Amino acid sequence: MKVVGFVGSPRKNGNTDVLVQQALDGASESGADVEKFYINDMDFKGCQGCNYCREVDACKLNDEMEKAYDALRNADGFVFGSPIYFFQFTGQMRQFIDRCFALINPDFTPRIDAGKKAVIVGAQGNPEPDAFKSTFDEFSQVLQMFGMDVKGTFVDSGHHVPGGVKENTELMAQVKTAGNQLFE
Numbered sequence: 001m002k003v004v005g006f007v008g009s010p011r012k013n014g015n016t017d018v019l020v021q022q023a024l025d026g027a028s029e030s031g032a033d034v035e036k037f038y039i040n041d042m043d044f045k046g047c048q049g050c051n052y053c054r055e056v057d058a059c060k061l062n063d064e065m066e067k068a069y070d071a072l073r074n075a076d077g078f079v080f081g082s083p084i085y086f087f088q089f090t091g092q093m094r095q096f097i098d099r100c101f102a103l104i105n106p107d108f109t110p111r112i113d114a115g116k117k118a119v120i121v122g123a124q125g126n127p128e129p130d131a132f133k134s135t136f137d138e139f140s141q142v143l144q145m146f147g148m149d150v151k152g153t154f155v156d157s158g159h160h161v162p163g164g165v166k167e168n169t170e171l172m173a174q175v176k177t178a179g180n181q182l183f184e
């Protein structure tokens with residue numbers, strides 16, 4: 001099994017990165033091959049709305065999103081992570097999601113195989129765990145549109161310092177288990 005993590009925070013070793021890695025470590029322990037993409041390091045533009053992908057099964061931009069498209073087509077499981085920036089996912093993550101329009105048919109069926117497994121992780125400064133539940137739930141709906149089986153959403157709340165999430169040992173354990181049990 002192949003599991004790919006996408007980090008939507010620009011901060012390496014930040015809270016989102018720690019949680020994505022934790023889930024990947026869990027998946028790795030159960031025998032999966034894992035790979036991690038830092039979206040902020042990828043050289044790609046936001047969707048131009050040209051609708052080329054409505055006519056052809058491809059994106060016209062032909063940039064580094066091609067690597068992500070290959071991963072989304074070929075991997076069996078995913079860990080998607082983003083911190084909350086102004087009530088929403090980061091701009092980097094939003095651009096990434098918009099570009100996944102190229103993996104959707106004109107009738108809104110996915111161009112990737114159904115049944116891939118996914119875990120969502122996130123981080124927010126707000127100490128109220130459900131403060132941005134709607135944002136995470138909406139993203140879960142996006143993944144379900146791609147035919148993915150979303151196994152859980154895990155959000156670190158109340159930390160601003162990079163890596164502060166490690167204090168939340170319960171969440172860290174839950175995310176590790178989620179990665180470990182992704183295919184159960």
Ligand SMILES: Cc1cc2nc3c(=O)[nH]c(=O)nc-3n(C[C@H](O)[C@H](O)[C@H](O)COP(=O)(O)O)c2cc1C
Binds near residue numbers: 011160
């Ligand atoms: C530009 C910006 C906007 C933010 N907006 C919010 C917000 O609306 N609500 C919130 O709870 N935290 C907000 N935060 C705090 C981050 O979500 C928090 O520090 C998180 O732990 C960062 O995750 P990371 O370490 O993975 O980058 C914001 C941080 C930045 C830099």
